[in-house]
Amino acid sequence: xxxxxxxxxxxxxxxxxxxxxxxxxxxxxxxxxxxxxxxxxxxxxxxxxxxxxxxxxxxxxxxxxxxxxxxxxxxxxxxxxxxxxxxxxxxxxxxxxxxxxxxxxxxxxxxxxxxxxxxxxxxxxxxxxxxxxxxxxxxxxxxxxxxxxxxxxxxxxxxxxxxxxxxxxxxxxxxxxxxxxxxxxxxxxxxxxxxxxxxxxxxxxxxxxxxxxxxxxxxxxxxxxxxxxxxxxxxxxxxxxxxxxxxxxxxxxxxxxxxxxxxxxxxxxxxxxxxxxxxxxxxxxxxxxxxxxxxxxxxxxxxxxxxxxxxxxxxxxxxxxxxxxxxxxxxxxx
Amino acid sequence: xxxxxxxxxxxxxxxxxxxxxxxxxxxxxxxxxxxxxxxxxxxxxxxxxxxxxxxxxxxxxxxxxxxxxxxxxxxxxxxxxxxxxxxxxxxxxxxxxxxxxxxxxxxxxxxxxxxxxxxxxxxxxxxxxxxxxxxxxxxxxxxxxxxxxxxxxxxxxxxxxxxxxxxxxxxxxxxxxxxxxxxxxxxxxxxxxxxxxxxxxxxxxxxxxxxxxxxxxxxxxxxxxxxxxxxxxxxxxxxxxxxxxxxxxxxxxxxxxxxxxxxxxxxxxxxxxxxxx
Numbered sequence: 001x002x003x004x005x006x007x008x009x010x011x012x013x014x015x016x017x018x019x020x021x022x023x024x025x026x027x028x029x030x031x032x033x034x035x036x037x038x039x040x041x042x043x044x045x046x047x048x049x050x051x052x053x054x055x056x057x058x059x060x061x062x063x064x065x066x067x068x069x070x071x072x073x074x075x076x077x078x079x080x081x082x083x084x085x086x087x088x089x090x091x092x093x094x095x096x097x098x099x100x101x102x103x104x105x106x107x108x109x110x111x112x113x114x115x116x117x118x119x120x121x122x123x124x125x126x127x128x129x130x131x132x133x134x135x136x137x138x139x140x141x142x143x144x145x146x147x148x149x150x151x152x153x154x155x156x157x158x159x160x161x162x163x164x165x166x167x168x169x170x171x172x173x174x175x176x177x178x179x180x181x182x183x184x185x186x187x188x189x190x191x192x193x194x195x196x197x198x199x200x201x202x203x204x205x206x207x208x209x210x211x212x213x214x215x216x217x218x219x220x221x222x223x224x225x226x227x228x229x230x231x232x233x234x235x236x237x238x239x240x241x242x243x244x245x246x247x248x249x250x251x252x253x254x255x256x257x258x259x260x261x262x263x264x265x266x267x268x269x270x271x272x273x274x275x276x277x278x279x280x281x282x283x284x285x286x287x288x289x290x291x292x293x294x295x296x297x298x299x300x301x302x303x304x305x306x307x308x309x310x311x312x313x314x315x316x317x318x319x320x321x322x323x324x325x326x327x328x329x330x331x332x333x334x
Numbered sequence: 335x336x337x338x339x340x341x342x343x344x345x346x347x348x349x350x351x352x353x354x355x356x357x358x359x360x361x362x363x364x365x366x367x368x369x370x371x372x373x374x375x376x377x378x379x380x381x382x383x384x385x386x387x388x389x390x391x392x393x394x395x396x397x398x399x400x401x402x403x404x405x406x407x408x409x410x411x412x413x414x415x416x417x418x419x420x421x422x423x424x425x426x427x428x429x430x431x432x433x434x435x436x437x438x439x440x441x442x443x444x445x446x447x448x449x450x451x452x453x454x455x456x457x458x459x460x461x462x463x464x465x466x467x468x469x470x471x472x473x474x475x476x477x478x479x480x481x482x483x484x485x486x487x488x489x490x491x492x493x494x495x496x497x498x499x500x501x502x503x504x505x506x507x508x509x510x511x512x513x514x515x516x517x518x519x520x521x522x523x524x525x526x527x528x529x530x531x532x533x534x535x536x537x538x539x540x541x542x543x544x545x546x547x548x549x550x551x552x553x554x555x556x557x558x559x560x561x562x563x564x565x566x567x568x569x570x571x572x573x574x575x576x577x578x579x580x581x582x583x584x585x586x587x588x589x590x591x592x593x594x595x596x597x598x599x600x601x602x603x604x605x606x607x608x609x610x611x
Binding site: 011012015016017020060063066067068069070088091092094095096098100102103104105106107108112115116117119120121122124148164168 | 348349351352353355356359360363364435436437439440441442443444445446447513514515600603604605606607608609610
């Protein structure tokens with residue numbers, strides 16, 4: 001169990017020598033608040049998503065949990081251990097898969113990097129070597145193990161951050177945009193690794209920060225939507241659909257469309273919107289429906305009621321940008 | 335098939351070993367720079383030889399007041415002042431590099447204590463410096479350095495005390511690097527203060543009394559006095575005051591510097607500057 005209770009976090013807007021001088025002379029340094037009264041609970045073995053645009057506060061929340069920064073107010077626990085009071089004990093249970101793929105020693109090979117970080121989490125000897133082989137295989141980098149990091153692509157380095165996080169077999173893992181800069185095939189592999197291997201088979205607790213709506217919806221048990229430092233929605237993805245105004249969008253292509261068909265379509269349960277366009281395929285109906293059970297069947301019946309010539313029917317992926325725009329416009333402005 | 339993960343609480347020694355290995359691999363991955371650091375030894379000995387050709391032998395240069403050549407005096411100082419330089423650069427550079435690359439955050443997310451982290455980052459540098467100092471002395475003996483009367487016990491004791499006394503300065507430099515994000519001023523200040531007040535070029539006791547007071551306050555002054563005495567075969571008891579000074583400095587400065595470093599890291603945690611470019 002992982003808890004975050006009423007956490008506020010702010011950062012000073014200036015650093016370094018100038019800030020030190022201002023502090024010594026008693027001058028106030030303005031601070032920018034990045035998290036506002038954030039509370040959440042993540043169950044053991046749960047895959048919890050933090051979804052939000054850049055700068056929403058997702059990475060800050062992960063760094064707070066990883067003891068890399070401290071809250072202005074509030075309390076966080078991991079398996080009952082207070083993160084602020086017992087940071088070393090908390091760190092024995094966690095691993096952070098940082099979003100910064102530069103966080104390696106570029107003059108060292110992948111193996112030497114993993115040996116170094118493995119030693120810091122308590123692995124040694126044959127156990128360390130076996131663990132490195134296993135983790136590197138999981139991210140499909142076995143053939144690159146003895147190459148220097150300087151020759152790795154961004155995507156490969158990101159995958160290596162995942163291997164590094166897995167080394168110590170922690171019970172809680174924080175992934176900060178793990179598929180950023182990764183090609184689609186390996187991104188899919190990483191999602192499968194997180195969902196099936198770590199959470200479902202391994203029983204790990206995972207917090208996944210992402211700005212990809214589809215990623216959060218696809219793999220997470222629950223998602224907290226974060227914007228401007230506040231959690232503006234929280235729940236299982238399907239429940240959030242309605243809350244965030246997400247729609248199931250379909251494109252139906254027919255040879256011809258008459259007024260009756262349009263009228264039938266407009267009266268099906270969960271109807272939201274209809275747009276009609278002529279194309280070289282025929283007539284495209286762009287239909288938005290509530291994302292609940294039954295609406296798709298009703299649409300199919302409506303458009304095929306009197307034997308209309310159906311040429312094509314396909315679901316259209318929801319636009320993440322629409323969701324983000326709605327979230328940014330509706331909620332969380334401090 | 336999944337490998338059962340046997341994860342023992344990592345011993346501090348294992349972590350020191352890992353950090354030593356990392357630093358040595360990084361250093362050796364720059365073969366040109368590594369080779370130059372050895373070539374520099376020969377250059378410095380030649381400079382010392384040249385300086386000694388224009389400075390007459392004097393009793394000021396003798397460890398016990400005996401007349402000694404300037405080469406004997408300055409080459410020992412050149413050889414051992416490197417320990418202070420190593421301390422002041424290695425700790426701070428390790429921390430600053432970690433901030434710049436983002437590795438410091440990842441390391442701090444592991445169950446590694448701050449004293450282990452910061453003190454380990456000087457181990458490779460001290461080891462290399464010790465090896466290079468040995469070669470330095472060897473090269474210098476071929477050019478006239480007399481080590482025929484060396485007192486090994488005095489030398490070893492001062493070696494340990496020097497590392498113990500200058501390491502806190504390195505830790506303090508690392509704490510400062512956390513705040514001001516640069517290490518250059520610290521290195522410059524340490525080198526120039528050692529050169530001017532620490533007696534590297536001119537014996538402290540021939541300087542104005544104000545400068546002598548400043549020099550007395552610097553660990554390197556007492557270290558160099560001890561090493562010169564060891565080279566001249568002076569027993570440890572004769573330089574006990576310098577040894578006690580270094581011991582006292584280590585006892586007082588080590589916990590203080592670690593306390594300050596922990597505070598600097600905690601401040602960086604609060605300010606979100608563990609990774610800072």
